[in-house]
Protein backbone atom coordinates (compact mmCIF):
# COMPACT_ATOMS: atom_id res chain seq x y z
CA UNK A 178 0.00 0.00 0.00
CA UNK A 179 2.84 2.35 0.76
CA UNK A 180 6.60 2.46 1.14
CA UNK A 181 6.14 4.81 4.06
CA UNK A 182 7.18 3.47 7.46
CA UNK A 183 8.01 5.14 10.79
CA UNK A 184 11.06 2.86 11.03
CA UNK A 185 14.13 2.70 8.80
CA UNK A 186 15.38 -0.82 9.43
CA UNK A 187 18.93 -1.34 8.23
CA UNK A 188 17.94 -4.64 6.58
CA UNK A 189 14.75 -3.33 4.92
CA UNK A 190 14.46 -3.90 1.19
CA UNK A 191 11.86 -1.17 0.69
CA UNK A 192 13.38 1.56 2.84
CA UNK A 193 15.07 3.06 -0.22
CA UNK A 194 11.59 4.22 -1.27
CA UNK A 195 10.51 5.38 2.19
CA UNK A 196 10.44 9.04 1.15
CA UNK A 197 8.07 11.89 0.40
CA UNK A 198 8.81 11.54 -3.27
CA UNK A 199 7.41 8.00 -3.33
CA UNK A 200 4.56 8.88 -0.98
CA UNK A 201 3.34 11.38 -3.58
CA UNK A 202 3.09 8.61 -6.19
CA UNK A 203 0.83 6.38 -4.09
CA UNK A 204 -2.63 5.46 -5.31
CA UNK A 205 -5.50 7.58 -4.02
CA UNK A 206 -8.14 5.99 -1.80
CA UNK A 207 -10.48 5.63 -4.77
CA UNK A 208 -7.81 3.98 -6.88
CA UNK A 209 -6.99 1.49 -4.12
CA UNK A 210 -10.69 0.65 -3.95
CA UNK A 211 -10.77 0.17 -7.72
CA UNK A 212 -7.82 -2.21 -7.45
CA UNK A 213 -9.63 -4.13 -4.69
CA UNK A 214 -12.76 -4.34 -6.85
CA UNK A 215 -10.64 -5.83 -9.62
CA UNK A 216 -9.15 -8.38 -7.21
CA UNK A 217 -12.64 -9.31 -6.12
CA UNK A 218 -13.79 -9.66 -9.73
CA UNK A 219 -10.97 -12.16 -10.29
CA UNK A 220 -12.20 -14.14 -7.26
CA UNK A 221 -9.15 -13.38 -5.14
CA UNK A 222 -9.51 -14.94 -1.69
CA UNK A 223 -6.56 -13.79 0.41
CA UNK A 224 -5.46 -10.21 0.73
CA UNK A 225 -2.35 -8.99 2.51
CA UNK A 226 -1.94 -5.31 3.26
CA UNK A 227 1.76 -4.62 3.48
CA UNK A 228 4.33 -1.91 2.81
CA UNK A 229 6.31 -0.09 4.26
CA UNK A 230 3.68 0.09 6.92
CA UNK A 231 0.08 0.19 5.69
CA UNK A 232 -1.11 1.70 8.98
CA UNK A 233 0.71 4.92 8.09
CA UNK A 234 -1.90 5.65 5.43
CA UNK A 235 -4.53 7.98 6.86
CA UNK A 236 -7.17 6.22 4.81
CA UNK A 237 -6.19 2.75 6.06
CA UNK A 238 -9.40 2.30 8.13
CA UNK A 239 -11.58 3.22 5.14
CA UNK A 240 -9.70 0.90 2.79
CA UNK A 241 -9.60 -1.91 5.35
CA UNK A 242 -13.35 -1.74 5.91
CA UNK A 243 -13.94 -1.65 2.17
CA UNK A 244 -11.85 -4.82 1.76
CA UNK A 245 -13.68 -6.48 4.66
CA UNK A 246 -16.99 -5.69 3.00
CA UNK A 247 -15.77 -7.31 -0.20
CA UNK A 248 -15.18 -10.48 1.81
CA UNK A 249 -11.41 -11.01 1.52
CA UNK A 250 -9.53 -12.98 4.17
CA UNK A 251 -7.13 -10.30 5.36
CA UNK A 252 -3.57 -10.27 6.73
CA UNK A 253 -1.97 -7.03 7.79
CA UNK A 254 1.82 -6.68 7.96
CA UNK A 255 2.77 -3.76 10.18
CA UNK A 256 5.39 -2.55 12.63
CA UNK A 257 2.41 -1.51 14.81
CA UNK A 258 4.35 1.55 15.89
CA UNK A 259 1.59 3.87 14.71
CA UNK A 260 -1.38 1.83 15.86
CA UNK A 261 -3.60 4.22 17.79
CA UNK A 262 -6.79 3.66 19.82
CA UNK A 263 -9.01 4.10 16.79
CA UNK A 264 -7.07 1.49 14.85
CA UNK A 265 -7.27 -0.96 17.77
CA UNK A 266 -11.03 -0.43 17.97
CA UNK A 267 -11.25 -1.08 14.24
CA UNK A 268 -9.40 -4.40 14.58
CA UNK A 269 -11.48 -5.35 17.63
CA UNK A 270 -14.72 -4.73 15.81
CA UNK A 271 -13.59 -6.13 12.47
CA UNK A 272 -10.74 -8.56 13.17
CA UNK A 273 -8.33 -9.48 10.37
CA UNK A 274 -7.36 -13.11 9.84
CA UNK A 275 -4.08 -12.10 11.44
CA UNK A 276 -1.56 -9.32 11.88
CA UNK A 277 2.13 -9.97 11.39
CA UNK A 278 4.81 -7.82 12.90
CA UNK A 279 8.59 -8.12 12.98
CA UNK A 280 10.34 -7.84 16.32
CA UNK A 281 14.13 -7.76 16.14
CA UNK A 282 15.33 -6.61 19.55
CA UNK A 283 14.76 -6.89 23.27
CA UNK A 284 16.09 -3.50 24.30
CA UNK A 285 15.32 0.04 23.08
CA UNK A 286 19.04 0.44 22.35
CA UNK A 287 19.36 -2.44 19.89
CA UNK A 288 15.94 -1.55 18.52
CA UNK A 289 17.18 1.95 17.77
CA UNK A 290 20.38 0.65 16.19
CA UNK A 291 18.33 -1.46 13.79
CA UNK A 292 15.37 0.83 13.11
CA UNK A 293 16.70 4.34 13.82
CA UNK A 294 13.55 4.92 15.91
CA UNK A 295 12.80 4.92 19.64
CA UNK A 296 9.61 2.96 19.26
CA UNK A 297 10.44 -0.34 20.99
CA UNK A 298 7.99 0.17 23.88
CA UNK A 299 5.28 1.36 21.51
CA UNK A 300 5.57 -1.79 19.40
CA UNK A 301 5.53 -4.09 22.44
CA UNK A 302 2.54 -2.20 23.86
CA UNK A 303 0.63 -2.57 20.56
CA UNK A 304 1.40 -6.31 20.40
CA UNK A 305 0.13 -6.76 23.96
CA UNK A 306 -3.05 -4.80 23.29
CA UNK A 307 -3.84 -6.89 20.22
CA UNK A 308 -3.20 -10.13 22.10
CA UNK A 309 -5.31 -9.00 25.07
CA UNK A 310 -8.13 -8.34 22.66
CA UNK A 311 -7.84 -11.78 21.08
CA UNK A 312 -6.61 -10.50 17.75
CA UNK A 313 -4.32 -13.02 16.12
CA UNK A 314 -0.76 -11.68 16.02
CA UNK A 315 2.24 -13.45 14.53
CA UNK A 316 5.70 -12.24 15.38
CA UNK A 317 8.59 -12.65 12.97
CA UNK A 318 12.24 -11.91 13.63
CA UNK A 319 14.77 -10.86 11.03
CA UNK A 320 18.08 -12.28 12.19
CA UNK A 321 21.13 -10.25 11.16
CA UNK A 322 24.67 -9.62 12.33
CA UNK A 323 23.16 -6.87 14.48
CA UNK A 324 20.93 -9.01 16.65
CA UNK A 325 22.34 -12.54 16.45
CA UNK A 326 23.90 -12.01 19.89
CA UNK A 327 20.42 -11.50 21.32
CA UNK A 328 18.62 -14.28 19.50
CA UNK A 329 17.85 -16.33 22.63
CA UNK A 330 16.57 -13.26 24.43
CA UNK A 331 14.33 -12.35 21.49
CA UNK A 332 13.03 -15.92 21.44
CA UNK A 333 12.23 -15.71 25.17
CA UNK A 334 10.47 -12.38 24.74
CA UNK A 335 8.37 -13.69 21.85
CA UNK A 336 7.48 -16.80 23.85
CA UNK A 337 6.62 -14.71 26.92
CA UNK A 338 4.20 -12.89 24.66
CA UNK A 339 2.65 -16.30 23.99
CA UNK A 340 3.72 -16.45 20.34
CA UNK A 341 5.84 -18.85 18.33
CA UNK A 342 9.38 -17.69 17.53
CA UNK A 343 9.64 -17.33 13.72
CA UNK A 344 13.14 -16.21 12.76
CA UNK A 345 14.41 -15.68 9.25
CA UNK A 346 18.02 -15.31 8.15
CA UNK A 347 17.09 -14.37 4.56
CA UNK A 348 18.17 -10.93 3.41
CA UNK A 349 17.95 -9.37 -0.03
CA UNK A 350 19.29 -6.30 -1.73
CA UNK A 351 16.97 -3.29 -1.74
CA UNK A 352 14.49 -2.60 -4.50
CA UNK A 353 16.87 0.05 -5.88
CA UNK A 354 19.61 -2.66 -5.95
CA UNK A 355 21.45 -1.22 -2.94
CA UNK A 356 23.21 -4.23 -1.43
CA UNK A 357 23.62 -2.80 2.08
CA UNK A 358 21.19 -5.34 3.64
CA UNK A 359 23.29 -8.20 2.22
CA UNK A 360 26.23 -7.06 4.37
CA UNK A 361 24.12 -7.82 7.44
CA UNK A 362 23.78 -11.50 6.57
CA UNK A 363 25.14 -14.07 8.99
CA UNK A 364 28.09 -16.09 7.76
CA UNK A 365 26.69 -18.98 5.66
CA UNK A 366 27.66 -21.61 8.24
CA UNK A 367 26.06 -19.60 11.01
CA UNK A 368 22.92 -19.00 8.94
CA UNK A 369 22.52 -22.73 8.34
CA UNK A 370 23.07 -23.40 12.06
CA UNK A 371 20.48 -20.78 13.05
CA UNK A 372 17.96 -22.10 10.52
CA UNK A 373 18.48 -25.62 11.83
CA UNK A 374 18.26 -24.69 15.49
CA UNK A 375 15.49 -22.10 15.46
CA UNK A 376 13.94 -22.47 12.00
CA UNK A 377 10.20 -22.43 11.79
CA UNK A 378 8.49 -24.22 8.93
CA UNK A 379 4.85 -24.56 8.11
CA UNK A 380 3.95 -28.23 7.84
CA UNK A 381 2.90 -27.82 4.21
CA UNK A 382 6.23 -26.28 3.29
CA UNK A 383 8.17 -29.41 4.18
CA UNK A 384 5.77 -32.15 3.28
CA UNK A 385 4.72 -33.75 0.05
CA UNK A 386 1.38 -35.52 0.36
CA UNK A 387 2.02 -38.32 2.81
CA UNK A 388 5.78 -37.89 2.76
CA UNK A 389 8.29 -35.70 4.49
CA UNK A 390 10.46 -33.88 1.97
CA UNK A 391 14.05 -35.18 1.96
CA UNK A 392 17.22 -33.57 0.65
CA UNK A 393 17.30 -36.03 -2.29
CA UNK A 394 13.81 -34.90 -3.35
CA UNK A 395 15.25 -31.47 -4.03
CA UNK A 396 18.05 -32.61 -6.35
CA UNK A 397 17.14 -32.20 -10.01
CA UNK A 398 18.67 -32.68 -13.41
CA UNK A 399 19.73 -29.32 -14.89
CA UNK A 400 16.96 -27.45 -16.71
CA UNK A 401 16.88 -24.22 -18.72
CA UNK A 402 13.72 -22.68 -17.33
CA UNK A 403 14.78 -19.59 -15.40
CA UNK A 404 12.18 -19.57 -12.64
CA UNK A 405 11.90 -22.85 -10.80
CA UNK A 406 9.82 -21.57 -7.89
CA UNK A 407 6.06 -21.26 -7.57
CA UNK A 408 6.14 -17.57 -8.49
CA UNK A 409 2.75 -16.43 -9.74
CA UNK A 410 1.15 -19.83 -9.17
CA UNK A 411 -1.53 -18.51 -6.88
CA UNK A 412 -0.55 -15.01 -5.90
CA UNK A 413 0.42 -11.59 -7.19
CA UNK A 414 1.42 -8.20 -5.84
CA UNK A 415 0.18 -4.70 -6.43
CA UNK A 416 2.59 -1.84 -5.81
CA UNK A 417 1.66 1.43 -4.09
CA UNK A 418 1.48 2.93 -7.60
CA UNK A 419 -0.97 0.33 -8.93
CA UNK A 420 1.43 -1.90 -10.85
CA UNK A 421 0.82 -5.60 -10.71
CA UNK A 422 3.67 -8.14 -10.68
CA UNK A 423 4.24 -11.71 -9.58
CA UNK A 424 6.76 -11.41 -6.80
CA UNK A 425 7.82 -8.64 -4.49
CA UNK A 426 11.46 -9.06 -5.54
CA UNK A 427 10.60 -9.13 -9.25
CA UNK A 428 9.14 -5.77 -10.27
CA UNK A 429 9.40 -6.37 -14.02
CA UNK A 430 7.54 -7.57 -16.00
CA UNK A 431 4.66 -5.56 -14.62
CA UNK A 432 1.09 -4.75 -15.61
CA UNK A 433 -0.70 -1.47 -15.04
CA UNK A 434 -3.83 -2.52 -13.21
CA UNK A 435 -5.40 0.91 -13.40
CA UNK A 436 -5.23 1.26 -17.15
CA UNK A 437 -8.58 1.32 -18.96
CA UNK A 438 -9.80 -2.23 -19.54
CA UNK A 439 -7.14 -3.78 -17.29
CA UNK A 440 -8.23 -6.72 -15.16
CA UNK A 441 -6.45 -8.86 -12.59
CA UNK A 442 -7.09 -11.97 -14.66
CA UNK A 443 -5.54 -10.46 -17.81
CA UNK A 444 -2.55 -9.21 -15.84
CA UNK A 445 -2.11 -12.49 -14.02
CA UNK A 446 -2.22 -14.53 -17.23
CA UNK A 447 0.09 -12.18 -19.13
CA UNK A 448 2.68 -12.01 -16.35
CA UNK A 449 2.65 -15.76 -15.71
CA UNK A 450 3.08 -16.49 -19.40
CA UNK A 451 5.99 -14.10 -19.68
CA UNK A 452 7.80 -15.10 -16.48
CA UNK A 453 7.39 -18.83 -16.92
CA UNK A 454 8.62 -18.79 -20.52
CA UNK A 455 11.92 -17.15 -19.51
CA UNK A 456 14.98 -19.31 -20.07
CA UNK A 457 18.65 -19.03 -19.14
CA UNK A 458 20.60 -17.22 -21.86
CA UNK A 459 24.08 -17.51 -20.38
CA UNK A 460 26.17 -20.35 -19.06
CA UNK A 461 25.66 -19.31 -15.48
CA UNK A 462 26.64 -22.11 -13.08
CA UNK A 463 23.11 -21.90 -11.69
CA UNK A 464 21.80 -23.15 -15.03
CA UNK A 465 23.48 -26.52 -14.60
CA UNK A 466 23.24 -26.72 -10.83
CA UNK A 467 21.50 -29.79 -9.47
CA UNK A 468 20.80 -28.04 -6.19
CA UNK A 469 18.82 -25.14 -7.59
CA UNK A 470 15.58 -26.26 -5.95
CA UNK A 471 17.30 -26.37 -2.60
CA UNK A 472 19.28 -23.17 -2.92
CA UNK A 473 17.93 -19.79 -1.83
CA UNK A 474 19.24 -18.31 -5.09
CA UNK A 475 16.60 -17.20 -7.54
CA UNK A 476 16.61 -14.91 -10.61
CA UNK A 477 14.67 -12.16 -8.83
CA UNK A 478 17.08 -12.05 -5.89
CA UNK A 479 20.02 -12.20 -8.31
CA UNK A 480 18.62 -9.26 -10.28
CA UNK A 481 18.37 -7.13 -7.13
CA UNK A 482 21.81 -8.07 -5.87
CA UNK A 483 23.81 -8.69 -9.04
CA UNK A 484 21.91 -6.71 -11.67
CA UNK A 485 21.59 -9.96 -13.58
CA UNK A 486 18.84 -12.56 -13.58
CA UNK A 487 21.36 -15.35 -13.98
CA UNK A 488 24.38 -14.61 -11.87
CA UNK A 489 24.96 -16.82 -8.81
CA UNK A 490 24.88 -15.29 -5.34
CA UNK A 491 27.95 -16.43 -3.40
CA UNK A 492 26.21 -16.32 -0.03
CA UNK A 493 23.42 -18.69 -1.11
CA UNK A 494 25.92 -20.89 -2.94
CA UNK A 495 27.93 -21.25 0.26
CA UNK A 496 24.79 -21.95 2.27
CA UNK A 497 23.91 -24.74 -0.15
CA UNK A 498 27.47 -26.10 0.23
CA UNK A 499 26.92 -26.16 3.98
CA UNK A 500 23.71 -28.11 3.58
CA UNK A 501 24.75 -30.66 0.95
CA UNK A 502 28.44 -30.89 1.75
CA UNK A 503 31.08 -29.44 -0.54
CA UNK A 504 32.17 -32.82 -1.91
CA UNK A 505 28.79 -33.55 -3.44
CA UNK A 506 28.77 -30.51 -5.76
Ligand code: SF4
Nearest residue numbers: 182184186189229256
Ligand atom coordinates in the same frame (compact mmCIF):
# COMPACT_ATOMS: atom_id res chain seq x y z
S1 SF4 B 1 9.31 -2.12 9.81
FE1 SF4 B 1 9.32 -3.30 7.91
S2 SF4 B 1 8.77 -1.85 6.31
FE2 SF4 B 1 9.35 -0.66 8.11
S3 SF4 B 1 11.52 -0.18 7.75
FE3 SF4 B 1 11.40 -2.05 9.02
S4 SF4 B 1 11.49 -3.75 7.55
FE4 SF4 B 1 10.98 -1.88 6.40
Ligand code: SF4
Nearest residue numbers: 406408424426475477
Ligand atom coordinates in the same frame (compact mmCIF):
# COMPACT_ATOMS: atom_id res chain seq x y z
S1 SF4 C 1 11.68 -14.29 -4.43
FE1 SF4 C 1 12.45 -15.65 -6.02
S2 SF4 C 1 11.98 -17.72 -5.24
FE2 SF4 C 1 10.68 -16.27 -4.13
S3 SF4 C 1 8.76 -16.19 -5.33
FE3 SF4 C 1 10.09 -14.50 -6.00
S4 SF4 C 1 11.12 -15.33 -7.81
FE4 SF4 C 1 10.34 -17.08 -6.65
Ligand code: SF4
Nearest residue numbers: 463466472474489494
Ligand atom coordinates in the same frame (compact mmCIF):
# COMPACT_ATOMS: atom_id res chain seq x y z
S1 SF4 D 1 23.89 -20.05 -6.31
FE1 SF4 D 1 25.23 -21.86 -6.34
S2 SF4 D 1 24.11 -23.48 -5.28
FE2 SF4 D 1 22.67 -21.86 -5.80
S3 SF4 D 1 21.76 -22.46 -7.72
FE3 SF4 D 1 23.49 -21.16 -8.22
S4 SF4 D 1 25.21 -22.56 -8.47
FE4 SF4 D 1 23.61 -23.69 -7.42
